[in-house]
Amino acid sequence: MNSTTSLGGAPIALPYESYVVQLLGWNIPAEHIELVHPHWRGYETPSKFWHFGFAFMYFCIMVMSCLGNGIVLWIFGTTKSLRTPSNMFVVNQALLDMLMMIEMPLFVLNSLFYQRPIGWEVGCDIYALLGSVSGIGSAINNAAIAYDRYRTIAFPLDGRLQFGHAMAFILGTWVWAMPFSLLPLLRVWGRYVPEGFLTTCSFDYLTDDEDTRVFTASIFVWSYAFPLCLIIFFYCKLFNQVRFHEKMLKDQARKMNVKSLQTNQDAEQKSVEIRIAKVAFTIFFLFLCSWTPYATVAMIGAFGNRALLTPMSTMIPALTAKIVSCIDPWIYAINHPRFRGELLRRAPWFGVKEINPSDVGSVTTDRTTTTGTTESVSA
Numbered sequence: 001m002n003s004t005t006s007l008g009g010a011p012i013a014l015p016y017e018s019y020v021v022q023l024l025g026w027n028i029p030a031e032h033i034e035l036v037h038p039h040w041r042g043y044e045t046p047s048k049f050w051h052f053g054f055a056f057m058y059f060c061i062m063v064m065s066c067l068g069n070g071i072v073l074w075i076f077g078t079t080k081s082l083r084t085p086s087n088m089f090v091v092n093q094a095l096l097d098m099l100m101m102i103e104m105p106l107f108v109l110n111s112l113f114y115q116r117p118i119g120w121e122v123g124c125d126i127y128a129l130l131g132s133v134s135g136i137g138s139a140i141n142n143a144a145i146a147y148d149r150y151r152t153i154a155f156p157l158d159g160r161l162q163f164g165h166a167m168a169f170i171l172g173t174w175v176w177a178m179p180f181s182l183l184p185l186l187r188v189w190g191r192y193v194p195e196g197f198l199t200t201c202s203f204d205y206l207t208d209d210e211d212t213r214v215f216t217a218s219i220f221v222w223s224y225a226f227p228l229c230l231i232i233f234f235y236c237k238l239f240n241q242v243r244f245h246e247k248m249l250k251d252q253a254r255k256m257n258v259k260s261l262q263t264n265q266d267a268e269q270k271s272v273e274i275r276i277a278k279v280a281f282t283i284f285f286l287f288l289c290s291w292t293p294y295a296t297v298a299m300i301g302a303f304g305n306r307a308l309l310t311p312m313s314t315m316i317p318a319l320t321a322k323i324v325s326c327i328d329p330w331i332y333a334i335n336h337p338r339f340r341g342e343l344l345r346r347a348p349w350f351g352v353k354e355i356n357p358s359d360v361g362s363v364t365t366d367r368t369t370t371t372g373t374t375e376s377v378s379a
Contacts, residue, residue: 028198032120036194037206043311046197054197054315055111061326062104068329069094069101071343079342085166086152089145090336092170096141097325100134103127104322110199124201128192129185131202135291135321137177138328139227142287144169146234154241180219190215196314205301206309216302224295231284282331290324293317 028036072094076082106127148166151159161169184190184203190212193204205216294317300308 035121035124036198037204039206039306039309040195040198040311046311050312051111051197051199054199054319055108057319058104058107058111058322061322062101062108064326065097065101065104065329068326069097071347072329073098075339075342075346082336082338082342085161085163086148087336088163088166088170089141089148092173093138093141093145093328096134096137096173097328099130099137100322100325103130103134107199111197124194125185125192128201128203129181131321132181132184133174133177134325136180136223137173138324139223139287139291140176141170141173142283143227143230143234144173145283146231146238150234150238150241153238180222190219196311196318198311200315200318202318203298205298206306213302216298220295220299224291228287231287235281235284286324286327286331290320294321 028041072090076087076091076094103126106123110123148161148169151161180190180203182188184192191204192201193206194200195202203215203219204212206212297309297314297317300306
C-alpha cells in the first residue's frame with residue numbers, strides 16, 4: 001500500500017510504512033526501517049524534553065557508577081590485605097558495572113540527537129551487547145557471592161573458597177554471560193533491536209513468532225530466574241545457619257545455668273553477622289527492584305498484552321536496570337569495615353566515617369569462629 005505527499009507541488013509516492021513513520025515524527029532512515037519493530041512505529045515520537053531528561057539522568061548514573069566502581073577497584077586493587085578470594089567477587093562486580101557504564105555515553109548522545117540515533121545497527125549491537133554481558137554477568141555473580149557467603153559462615157574452618165576456586169567462579173560468570181549475549185549479536189538466535197524511545201537497544205522480544213518466544217523464555221530463565229533461585233537458596237541457608245548457631249548457644253547456656261556463653265569477641269562477631277544479614281537482604285532487594293521490571297517487560301512483550309508496552313513504560317525498567325550499577329559499589333564495599341577504614345585513611349574528604357579504623361583492621365579474615373569470619377561481609 002502506498003501513500004503520497006508533495007514536494008514543491010509534485011506528488012511523491014511513499015511506501016505506507018515510510019509515510020506512517022514520518023507522520024508520527026520518527027526520523028528513521030529507510031534502510032533501517034526493518035530494524036524498528038512496528039509496535040514502536042505506532043506511537044508518536046516522544047518530546048525532546050523527555051529525551052533530554054533521560055540523557056541527564058543517565059549522565060548522573062554514569063558519573064556515580066564511574067566514581068563508585070572506580071573507588072572500589074582502586075581500594076581493593078592497591079590494598080594487599082583486602083585481596084582475599086571473597087573480595088575478588090567484589091572486584092568482578094565492579095568490572096561488570098563499569099562495563100555497563102561504558103554504554104551510557106552512547107545513550108546520552110542518542111538522546112541529545114533525539115531523532116537521529118547514532119550508529120543504528122552497529123551502534124545498537126554494541127549498546128545491547130555491553131548491557132547483556134554486564135546484566136547477565138552481574139546476576140550470576142550475585143549468586144556466586146551468595147554461595148561464597150554461605151560457605152564461609154556454614155563451614156568457617158574449611159569452607160572458605162581459595163583463590164583458585166574464586167577465580168574459576170569469576171571466569172564462570174563471564175562464560176555464563178556469553179551465550180545469550182553473542183547469539184543475538186551473530187543473528188544465530190534472536191537479534192538486537194531498538195526499543196522504547198529508539199535510543200536504547202535490547203534483544204527482540206516483540207516479534208510474533210515461536211522462535212522469538214522460545215528465545216525470550218530461555219533468556220528469562222538463564223539470566224533472571226535461575227540466578228534469582230540460587231540467591232534465594234543460599235541466603236536462606238545462610239540465615240538458617242545463623243539462627244541455628246544462636247539457638248545452639250542459648251541451649252548450651254541454659255544447660256550450664258549461665259546467662260550467655262558469648263564473650264566480647266562473640267558479641268563483636270554477632271555484630272558482623274547482623275551486618276551480613278542486612279547486606280544480604282539489601283542485595284536481594286536491589287536485585288529484585290533493578291531487574292524484575294525489565295524481565296516483566298520482556299515477558300509481556302513475548303507472551304502478554306503488548307498494548308501495555310509504551311515507549312515510556314519500557315524506558316523506566318531500562319533506567320532501573322542501569323541504576324544498580326552505581327548502587328552496587330556502596331552496597332558491597334561501604335559495608336566492608338576494613339574498606340571503610342582504608343577509604344577514610346586515603347580519602348578523608350570523602351566523608352566516610354569509621355569509629356576506629358585500627359580496631360577494624362584487627363578484625364582480619366584470618367580469624368575464624370564457630371559462626372563465620374569478617375571476610376564474609378566483603379562480598
